[in-house]
Amino acid sequence: MAPSKTQIANAFKASKALGISTEEIRPVLRDLYKSFHKNWEHIEADNYRVLFDRYFEMQENKGEVEKRDERPGKAVHLAEGDQVSKRTGSSFELPLKHSTHSGNVQFPRHVASGNGRVHPERASAVSLTSHTNYFMKPKNEGSTNDAIVSAEQTSMRRPGPMNGAARIQRPKTDSNGASISREDKKSIIYKSDITKSTEKVPISLVDDVGIESLPKFNYIPQNIIYQNANLNISLSRIADEDCCPDCFGDCLSAAFPCACARETGGEFVYTPEGLLKEDFLSNRMALVREPDKQPHVYCQDCPIERSKNEDMPEKCKGHVVRRFIKECWRKCGCDMQCGNRVVQRGISCKLQVFWTPQGKGWGVRTLEVLEKGSFVCEYVGEIMTNTELYERNMESTGSERHTYPVTLDADWGSEQILRDEDALCLDATLHGNVARFINHRCFDANLVDIPVQVETPDRHYYHLAFFTTKKVNAFEELNWDYGIDFDDEDHPIEAFQCSCGSPFCRNINRKGKRR
Numbered sequence: 135m136a137p138s139k140t141q142i143a144n145a146f147k148a149s150k151a152l153g154i155s156t157e158e159i160r161p162v163l164r165d166l167y168k169s170f171h172k173n174w175e176h177i178e179a180d181n182y183r184v185l186f187d188r189y190f191e192m193q194e195n196k197g198e199v200e201k202r203d204e205r206p207g208k209a210v211h212l213a214e215g216d217q218v219s220k221r222t223g224s225s226f227e228l229p230l231k232h233s234t235h236s237g238n239v240q241f242p243r244h245v246a247s248g249n250g251r252v253h254p255e256r257a258s259a260v261s262l263t264s265h266t267n268y269f270m271k272p273k274n275e276g277s278t279n280d281a282i283v284s285a286e287q288t289s290m291r292r293p294g295p296m297n298g299a300a301r302i303q304r305p306k307t308d309s310n311g312a313s314i315s316r317e318d319k320k321s322i323i324y325k326s327d328i329t330k331s332t333e334k335v336p337i338s339l340v341d342d343v344g345i346e347s348l349p350k351f352n353y354i355p356q357n358i359i360y361q362n363a364n365l366n367i368s369l370s371r372i373a374d375e376d377c378c379p380d381c382f383g384d385c386l387s388a389a390f391p392c393a394c395a396r397e398t399g400g401e402f403v404y405t406p407e408g409l410l411k412e413d414f415l416s417n418r419m420a421l422v423r424e425p426d427k428q429p430h431v432y433c434q435d436c437p438i439e440r441s442k443n444e445d446m447p448e449k450c451k452g453h454v455v456r457r458f459i460k461e462c463w464r465k466c467g468c469d470m471q472c473g474n475r476v477v478q479r480g481i482s483c484k485l486q487v488f489w490t491p492q493g494k495g496w497g498v499r500t501l502e503v504l505e506k507g508s509f510v511c512e513y514v515g516e517i518m519t520n521t522e523l524y525e526r527n528m529e530s531t532g533s534e535r536h537t538y539p540v541t542l543d544a545d546w547g548s549e550q551i552l553r554d555e556d557a558l559c560l561d562a563t564l565h566g567n568v569a570r571f572i573n574h575r576c577f578d579a580n581l582v583d584i585p586v587q588v589e590t591p592d593r594h595y596y597h598l599a600f601f602t603t604k605k606v607n608a609f610e611e612l613n614w615d616y617g618i619d620f621d622d623e624d625h626p627i628e629a630f631q632c633s634c635g636s637p638f639c640r641n642i643n644r645k646g647k648r649r
């Protein structure tokens with residue numbers, strides 16, 4: 135079927151975001167359309183991957199390319215003779231303050247918050263290297279397709295994907311139509327899959343601001359134990375009453391909810407479509423919006439306070455009581471497609487890491503519409519004890535390194551005394567997944583984190599899963615509320631200056647006070 139004007143406009147829009155002008159992409163689009171026997175779906179698939187593949191292939195074939203390094207993947211520079219200006223360092227680097235307070239070694243803020251929330255507040259210093267091949271701009275080709283011309287006039291600017299790591303000169307005018315001087319020209323960086331094919335779906339990365347750098351970390355799709363974390367995963371620890379060995383197929387379609395639903399009051403929390411049910415979601419969102427009004431539990435010897443000051447720990451500030459989801463697992467009789475196995479099946483939506491224009495560093499956006507209650511991803515990192523995290527951060531003193539940890543404290547209140555090897559956190563600084571790029575937004579974030587029990591009934595360790603709190607449109611940035619108390623001026627670790635843009639930003643009052 136012939137594409138609609140909007141479909142054609144969208145193709146131009148995706149190209150433009152990569153610095154490819156309509157004139158350049160139009161002939162490629164036209165040829166491809168013909169070769170696909172007018173099947174537009176093939177062109178649109180995977181965010182125009184085939185279109186951009188063909189475009190860059192053609193550039194290479196024209197022999198107008200100039201390779202600059204040995205890095206695998208394609209990289210292009212479309213300017214005639216222009217060099218992409220090299221910038222070093224990352225503009226979002228915020229030094230982690232390993233400050234000592236009254237001589238005591240202080241613990242990073244995210245662990246020391248004491249409000250039962252998780253706080254990945256520090257961005258890691260990404261080591262920025264550029265490994266790029268630059269290509270020359272192809273000759274412009276004239277327009278011959280009226281439908282494509284008129285559709286282009288209605289197009290909007292939006293970033294889009296491209297195959298291979300690429301660096302392209304931006305268009306010669308900025309978004310307001312003003313011309314960009316030779317010096318102002320920036321480059322786009324693109325990587326088609328940061329997951330190294332470890333996820334079911336590729337996750338691309340794009341920087342259309344032109345910072346010329348890639349974040350340095352190792353992508354892992356599942357948590358891994360760093361060293362001392364007490365994590366014993368064995369089937370023998372799962373009692374028969376804590377699983378459903380007699381089930382088969384899909385537990386959600388059984389006449390009665392099985393034992394795995396006991397945790398959530400005898401009802402599964404997922405709908406047959408795999409969405410989180412409304413009441414479970416709203417209960418969790420109330421905790422985010424009004425944490426002080428929610429029930430708290432208090433540990434006798436709080437690991438957070440102990441971390442802050444081992445000799446004279448303060449009283450536990452309390453942990454918000456949070457409801458867990460319990461998913462079926464290996465000892466259960468159901469299959470992998472069972473509706474009570476959502477988080478463990480991994481990421482299935484199209485995500486993209488992008489460089490945020492608001493100075494928040496990298497962020498994550500969805501490339502497709504996400505319905506309310508959709509599972510997006512879990513927070514993956516190294517499972518470590520609080521002490522290990524503390525030591526790791528101490529070792530990095532002076533190196534301007536930021537960290538990406540969250541505390542797994544959803545169940546700390548149920549025990550009076552928690553051993554260090556049981557007080558766990560996830561650190562995604564060195565090894566992590568796409569969630570390490572999700573930025574903070576105060577109160578009205580479109581994601582919420584929910585503890586999920588999968589392979590062990592021991593709640594010191596659990597999965598931290600992100601679900602959408604509302605319908606999220608394609609290309610919207612994903613964010614969650616880290617639960618930072620921006621007014622906590624005595625805190626040893628200075629919180630970042632929040633640029634979340636929320637009308638309820640908790641940092642608004644203190645803007646200008648610090649920094």
Ligand SMILES: C[S@@+](CC[C@H](N)C(=O)[O-])C[C@H]1O[C@@H](n2cnc3c(N)ncnc32)[C@H](O)[C@@H]1O
Nearest residue numbers: 254255256257494495496571573574632633634
């Ligand atoms: C878990 S990382 C998120 C990814 C990060 N932006 C990056 O570039 O890797 C947390 C860090 O991102 C930055 N950040 C997150 N949310 C922010 C916000 N609302 N305003 C300003 N900076 C933010 C802060 O530097 C924070 O320490």
